[in-house]
Amino acid sequence: MSIRIRFSLEPKKKIFSGIVWNCQNAERMTKNLVKEMGYQCYRMDGFLLVQLCPEGYIWFQWKKQKLQGESQTNIAGPGFHAAVIDFLEQLAGKERLKLKVEDRTGYFIRRDFLAMRQKYFYQWFSDLMDLVSGWKESGEYLFCWPAVYYIPERQEGKLITHIRSFSYKELKGMANSGMSVAFARDFFVWNEVEKDAWFYRNSAMVLLNQFCCFMPSDRSEQDREVNETIIDLLEKALTMDRRIPFPKKEYLEVCGLHHHAPMDIEDAVSFHEENAIGCRKHLVYRKIGNMSFGIPGNFLYDDGDPGIMDHYFDGILYGGHDYYIYAAVFEGRQAEFKSQWFEQGKVEETVDFNMGEARVRTAFYEPEEIKGETIYAMSAQVLYKEQRMNINIISRKPGEKEWALSLIKNIKITE
Incomplete structure (x- = not known):
């Protein structure tokens, strides 16, 4: 069961300091405080999303002349709450403003952080560990993973969370x-009231597990x-406390990728070698309609492409x-x-096959010279019920037919 805070904000008086109380001004006030406190905010689907x-x-x-909202706090932790x-x-x-808060932990009223953390967050975490430790390895492999994000590839013998993978052992x-x-x-x-070394690590x-x-x-x-x-975060954590388990391997790898001279970490405590960090080192899956498709996790999304694909x-x-991919529904x-x-x-080869209830057709084209470079392209369509998935894959070196075909074969029915 999740832990949430629900709230509403409105002026204490009808006369509001000469400022009109409306959606624009309420949002402006919120954004001003976000900037002042060093947080971030975004607009998403009619909401203002503040990230702490x-x-x-x-x-x-903005609803019923009030600034209303909520926050689910059990993943980020009691300090975030x-x-x-x-x-x-x-x-x-x-x-x-007049603030009304619904907080079933009682922290808003009593301000007893240790009691709130023990009774609600640690109990929730203990119950969660009891639950997932009994899961079968062939079943669900994600817990506390962001619902609207990509789906990571299964990792053998592990359950994947927002922060890293945990082995069943x-x-x-x-x-x-x-x-x-x-x-x-x-x-x-x-986990604590303050932002300690554990917070920064x-x-x-x-970021390492989901975004890198x-x-x-x-x-x-x-x-x-x-x-x-x-x-920056890892070095701040290590500066504050050199005794906490530290992702040495990943830190050195990212430093190399960023052309950054790493800190001396010889005396830092290493994570256990079984710990797996970095979902984007593997395939990731994204959903369109009643199917999902797998692509290498290191691929970027081109949000500047105005095309339909x-x-x-x-x-x-x-x-x-x-x-390139898009879906049509009939x-x-x-x-x-x-x-x-x-x-x-110019088609070089076509391949038709079935993937369960889905029908697939692919076409590989002869290499083509475009703007001074050789392009190796393939097209595919995947049909399932009323949906048709349309895909183009382009390579710039020969010998990647099987690689491209394997991506098509990773498409899954999700309904």
Whole structure:
């Protein structure tokens, strides 16, 4: 069961300091405090999303002349829970707003952080460990993974979370020890009231596990920003406390990718070698309609491409691959192959096959010279019920037919 804070904000008086109380001004006030406190905010699907730490978000929405919202706090941790209350109170005090909070932990009223953490967060974590340690290895392999994000590839013998992968052996050890709360600081991003060394290390761990492509910073601004932030967080953690388990291997790898001279970490405590960090070192899956498709985790999404197809790529200097995909849905009738889709070049070979209930057609084209470079392309369509998935894969070196075909074969029915 999740732990949440729900709240609403509105002026204390009808006369509101000469400022009109509306959606625009309420959002402006919130953004001002976000900037002042060094947090980040985004707009998403009609909400203003304020991020206090990795996995720690507050959702704001203008509704019924109030600024309302909620925050799920059990993943980011008890320190984040306290920080949400602090942010809301600062916003209310600064702007003379009336704040109403629903907080079943009682922290908003009693301000007993240790009692709140023990009774609610540590109990929730202990119950979670008891639950997942009994899962079968052939079943579900994700827990506490962001619902709207990509789906990582299964890792043998491990369960994947927001912060890293845990082996079944490790999880069973936590559950059977009766001391699972001792492991909570490895799981919660923000476990204490203050931002201690564990906070900075765990913040870096989330970025390493979910966002880092383990690619050179020179490839893109996204790579540069993620790599740089990871290094800054890990070095801050190590400066504060050299006794905490430290991801030495990943730190040195990212330093190399960022052309950064690493700190001396010889005396730092290493993570156990079984610990797996970095979902984007493997395939990742994204969903379109009733199917999902797998692509290499180091591919970037081209959000500047205005075409109807989603475009993923690794960069000309870093592999030279492009993956284009979109889906068409035909309500009330079965999807069919479209012959024109396979006329994008001189066909060298076509392959038809079935993947369970899905039907697949692929076409490989003869190499083509375009703007001074040789392009090796293939097209594919995958049909399942009313949906047709349309795919183009481009390579810039020969001998990658099987690689391209394997990506098509990784498409899965998800309904």
